[in-house]
Amino acid sequence: MARARQPSTSDPRHNQLLAALPEADYAALRPALEPVELTPGTALYESGRPQPYLYFPASGVVSLLYLLEDGSSTEIALCGREGVVGVSLFMGGGVTPSRAVVQIAGHAWRMRAALMKKSFDRGGALQPLLLRFTQALITQMTQTGVCNRHHAVDQQVCRWLLLALDRLDSSEIAMTQERIAHLLGVRREGVTDAAGKLQDAGLIEYSRGRIRVLDRAGIEQRVCECYAVVKREYDRLLPAPRAAHIAAVG
DSSP: OOOOOOOOSSOOGGHHHHHSSSHHHHHHHGGEEEEEEEOTOOOEETTTOOOOOEEEESSEEEEEEETTSOOOOOEEEOOTTTSOOOTTTTTOOOOEOOOOEEEEEEEEHHHHHHHHHHHTOOOTTTHHHHHHHHHHHHHHHHHHHHHHSSSSSHHHHHHHHHHTTTTTTSSSEEEOHHOOOOOOOTTTTHHHHHHHHHHTTTTTEEEEEEEEEOOOOHHHHOHHHHHHHHHHHHHHHSSSSHEEEEEEEO
């Protein structure tokens, strides 16, 4: 479970959903938000267990992983500052067969489940934002399944890199090839080969568990259509990052 920490100087409205709230709705919600560190490897919730919090990431990346009976897992979606982690809390399911694990360090603001449900049930501006995010998340999950089944590992790696970049302020991603292989559910050799091709083409630079993207446009030319499908749906359904930032600092 993510560790609570002392209040941060960071504005919760670095999360795009919170930034999109009208001032009155945000002011009513703000006292219920608690800052937490997102440390790589930390599980925010586990498969089949009650979820005590809804998380609003402000930075970092969280993977939603589906667990198999043999203990192996594959990433079905990733989430960052554009959304929330723990949608089953307001969708009524309570628990989910997936688990949520921090992949890239950052911080978030969390809200206790009981308070979250009361806020959601009251309606207001937060409710439609959460529902639209859930629709976008379903699209990502669906497209990930299609991509993993039909597209080459090279294309899957490009998709993952672009989705991660969309949720970060930096062109550098703290991630090993082994971890990417685990998330995609493929052999490490396949990811090593794909990363080697990208590096040889001058698109990325890989060193000691860090990937630095040198040419994003070049990666976009190599990725399959799955990335564009997901990005279009997120752009259509969710507040734009720029608009969220203006709301946060205005």
